[in-house]
Amino acid sequence: MSKKHGKNAFFFVLIVVLMDMIGFGLVMPVMPQLISELTGLENVEAVAWAGPIIAVYALMNFIFGPLLGGISDRFGRRPVILISVAMLGVNFLISGLASSIWMLFIGRVLSGISGATFSTANAYIADVTEPENRGKAFGMIGAMFGLGFIIGPALGGILGDIHMRAPFFAAAALSFISFLYGLFVLPESLDPENRRSFDLARANPFGAFKHFVKLPHIAWLLLAVGLFSLAHNVYPAIWSFHGEIRYNWTAKEIGISLSIMGLTAAIVQGGLIGIVIKRFGSANTVWLGLSVSILCYIGFAFAGLPWIVYMIIPFSALGGLTMPALNAITSSQTAKNAQGELQGAQSSLQALAQIIAPIMMTQVLSSFSAEDAPIQFIGAPFILAAVLALCAAPFIWIGLKHTDAKKIDDAKAVLATPLDQETQQIP
Secondary structure (H helix, E strand, O other): OOOOOHHHHHHHHHHHHHHHHHHHHHHHHHHHHHHHHHHOOOHHHHHHHHHHHHHHHHHHHHHHHHHHHHHHHHHOHHHHHHHHHHHHHHHHHHHHHOOOHHHHHHHHHHHHHHHOOHHHHHHHHHHHOOHHHHHHHHHHHHHHHHHHHHHHHHHHHHHHHHOOOHHHHHHHHHHHHHHHHHHHHOOOOOOHHHOOOOOHHHHOHHHHHHHHHHOHHHHHHHHHHHHHHHHHOHHHHHHHHHHHHHHOOOHHHHHHHHHHHHHHHHHHHHHHHHHHHHHHOHHHHHHHHHHHHHHHHHHHHOOOOHHHHHHHHHHHHHHHHHHHHHHHHHHHOOOHHHHHHHHHHHHHHHHHHHHHHHHHHHHHHHHHHOOOOOOOOOOHHHHHHHHHHHHHHHHHHHHHHOOOHHHHHHHHHOOOOHHHHHHOOOO
């Protein structure tokens, strides 16, 4: 930690990330009820609105992530972070007071813009930590993601049972408290001499796709990343709505199930990934994670009783082995001076998956849950997820066939921060 900034700066950024994830998790258990109330539709019909509402958050992240990063390089990290935290509070207030579905959309747009500051938070961490401590610091950022997703849904479920809109006001309060705390204790981390002029071309998210041309030897693996991300996003897209429609879960029960999912994911991503890759190698870990994911998607699809769902959840967390292991392989096949380009390409694919998957999965859930559906099968989205994950398998096989086996073995030590990788898919 840089003595110039002190521990308060570092801990504030951790708190911002934690509060953001708690705030997001708080509202997940009650979102199905709120959409039903605002649209006047039953839960099966209302779920069709959920996809666009969830997707607009990811779309704003996709557009504004690099934009806000560029602005912070020009004007400093502090104003971008503080304005975003305040905006997040305004979003939760708008959503809590929403009297129409369009007000909820506006709230989600603001939430997506403010949530795009994770790149700025990472830049702040890099500014205030010494190079030898950054790996640990970024690991703590990942831990805050996991912790927030454990606390948020559980607390949101409890508050949602008291009043449907209470979680939104609680999340708004957390955001405004964070803003006031940062206003008084957060120093600027970027010195004026280290700032650069703002360049819109460099802040364009679509620029990342040029890396498919630059990195053809791993293009097959990048295609697998995209397909697996689409499949994995079935969880944030439909979990709350699926639980309410199929099992008649209350907000509290949805919150508990999400917290268990977050806890088991944190255990796997926080400690098990390194052990498994060290023991079996990156390639075998990819196949293990992919196979478990497909089996669990099928299990959730046919789980007729809630207790079966709770039995599958711990095993589904093992699907979290796939992305970090894939990232270790692609990183091992890429030159040191192209690592940023590689991560940009993978990040863009995951962001696009977070935009497409909610719309696709919620439409499938709505269509196959309707009373007049030709084939009524509430677990259909999980079957779609299994098919998408299965489609990733041939691309992985072809990609691995054209990689350097020795470099893959060396990739055991080239892991990205596991929690940070997976929690990009939670919203």
